[in-house]
Amino acid sequence: MSTGAVLYAGAIGLFLIGCYAMVAERHLIRNILGLVLVESGVNLLLVAVGFRENAAAPILKAGQSAGMMVDPLPQALVLTAIVIGFGVLALALALVVRVHQAYGTLDTREVARLMRVEREASGPGAAGPRAGAKS
């Protein structure tokens, strides 16, 4: 097996396991864990795309000219993507805390059902009950 096949398989594997956790699991936190896995898989794919056998890391050593290096561009993109992923994760967790406070559960179907009930109960002109109080 070549390095490339292994890396691609690893990236796609992470991506698929993450997709499974996002689609088939019924717990919101597990869906979020799946999202992190999906993002990790795509990050690995990007780094793998820029990899070259027998090439150096993209940092110049003192007094040394640029030889054969791996592609630095995808690495910069992945750095950006990792930080973006963390921002999204933090916001998702903040929302999870509030959803749990409001509904007392994190089961996806249960939350969807309670949301429907709440929407139907909210009368005309009313913007729905405030969720400030703990349920």
Next chain:
Amino acid sequence: MTLLITLITGVMLLAAIAVVVLRGLLAAVAALAAVSLALSVLFVLLRAPDVALAEAAVGAGLSGVLLALTLRRVGLWPGGPAREDEQ
């Protein structure tokens, strides 16, 4: 080199499967941190030290802590005050 990469990729995928299979949420979060650690080792092997550092600090460190803290806050932390198992 290829062998090492294969090995670590295997460990990473096993940890990822553990994230889905493990029923305890805290254990799943720990498995996710393991995935991030394996990934950052993989990044070192792929000559991406900057990315490896970021993945270790953000992916394995901060994300794991943040997830664990959220579990504590919503009472899914084993032994936490408002113990509540997954439905």
Next chain:
Amino acid sequence: MKGYGHTAATLLFLTGLGILLIAILQALPFGLAPMQVGQAIVAAAPGDTGADNIVTAILLGYRGLDTLGEVTILFVAAAAAGMVLGGASRGGAQAENAGFILHSAAYLLFPFLLVLGAYIVLHGHLTPGGGFQGGAILAAAFFVPVLASPASPFNHRTAMLVEGFAGAAFIMIGLVSLVGSDAFLTPFFGKGEAGALFSAGSLPLLYLAIGLKVGSELAGLMARVSGAEAGA
């Protein structure tokens, strides 16, 4: 059970998707990617920016706007999380002080993490690491004490000030270039001697702004989500 059918269908679909993706990737030669731009950047970066770390040269030079966007995303995520949790009662699951060992370890760790974070931020143009990685460590430095003793308030006001002014400083540094009718974010100052701390023009300045901003944002996010809301 209906649930099992759903799971099986999902698995089947994902397997197909995986085979498709692998097939597509096999069409792209591994290790022989064209890397036109990557190669050109490797050749031009030392002369263009003066940074030894080419990933840093890309993050702050060639793709500085991406970095601004990334900092903005952290900022807006923190603002949104703050807004979402604004009316939340303090988490019911607050633990008491986390024992003597974690407590004292936190205060011992604090100076160490602070120095390490600052070092990584300031040497980003020379060695691996930079504003983000260093910022994450700085955030940990300020967050670990909060974790150790939830009673000690996290100072959101200071975090907000640092975050706002550091972000504005980044854009201001970028806009300075417009005065000389150059494009946004054009590096200024001399490039200096490669490898020295004071080299690579305005890049370390940008990294300092990023390190401060990322550090304060990450710490603020962690404190908010974990429910350490006491800071005024």
Next chain:
Amino acid sequence: MNTVPQIIFPVAIPLIAAFLLPIAGRCHAGFGRIFGRAAVLVTFLASALLAWQVAGAGPASSAMGGFKAPLGIVFYADNLAMAFVLLLNIGVWLFWPSGDEDRSGPYTLLLTLLGGGAGLVLSGDLFNIFVFYEIVAVASYGLAASGGSAAGFGASLRYLLLSALGSSLALMGIALVYAAAGTLNLADLALLAPDVLRGPPGAAAFLLLLIGFGVKAELFPVNSWVPEIYASAPVRVTSLLAGIVSKLALIVILRFLVLVFPMPSAYGLLLTLGILGVLAGELAAYRARDLNSTFAWSSIAQLGVIAIAFSIPGPAGIAAGIALALHHAVVKPAFFFIADKWRGDVKLLSGGARTSPLVAALFVLLSLSIIGIPPLPGFWAKYLLLDAAFSSSPAYWLAAAVVLAGAVVEGAYLFRAAGFFYGGPQKGRGAALFMPGELVPAFVLGAVLLVAMFAIAPLGAYITSMAVQAADVPAIAAQILLGGN
């Protein structure tokens, strides 16, 4: 070549204001709101100046950091991009929260949305577009939850999960493009695409990008968030997301299609998703029993119509798409404002015309325009689309038939609602509901629609010139690659 460094202003000014707004809000309660308003005004003036320059001297570009095209990020502004930047500015101004809130959160998010949205249409780099798309996405998750209701939090979380999965798919598409072509610059890709992006990797990359960016554009398979979010978010946020942000995502998809993937399979894909969106959206809108979800579903259908227009190769299709998008951006927010006043079952509209005659008249005017009754502007937009479709290949005749059938269904449910307005016994809720103050944006938009009716000829000519400019790939590539400092 037209190099204009000030092209960054529509992005930089709102972002700098967003960073400083929480501090300003701290200094004095209420000051944050005024500070934000002022920032939007300054951004609008800077954008208008830039649009004026672009209209006079032709498309402009600027290489960020002075790093020339394929290496660095290049911003590119033509009339199309500037039109939507201005639209976004006006939208944010019009839908600025009017409440007495002293929280700085929503204002910060709106300013970030403003800067991110401008970057989305101005950027000429694949990954940079992704970053700005994420800014817009994160800001809209926050805005969707800003109502403070529990359903809002839940809907926002589900929206976030779907959208973040889409973004990951889009990033995978970007990885495929980079693996095949070795560059991320749209103009560079335009030159390389005929060689390297033909075949399965190119088609797969376009599919991934389409699904990723299609989440915001309410494209067919990834629009399940629409009814939930529009039902639970504050009406001003709904108006902004449905009216303007969705169009920005469609403009990005148009740029990808024209510059990077000008191949039959890509056009066919967008056409298919558009047709499915029209069918699914109109049928669901017909079945819906309350105004808000009716408009949410019909919004999906109308964005599908725009996708169909953009999938017609050549400037005629682009012109039709722009006209439809601008029309929808004016009409849809007004509808949502009305739906916000009459929440609940559509039967509750009964007798509303007697207590609120002006609102009922506005509703009828908007309905006639969106169905496409001459001489209202909606008719001319649909006419452009049918004209472009019938002068294209037979597959587009089918699309035109679907659009016409959709218009009939649209007429059915809108007239059903209008029937309740004018007929039926008074349900007693009308009197309290006539609060013109809260419907000001809707009336402003209705007035815009009437003015546009009398300026159809110059508007049409301007839109056509915009489309010709946007379809001229060699000129765009030359400006992006050779421009800069």
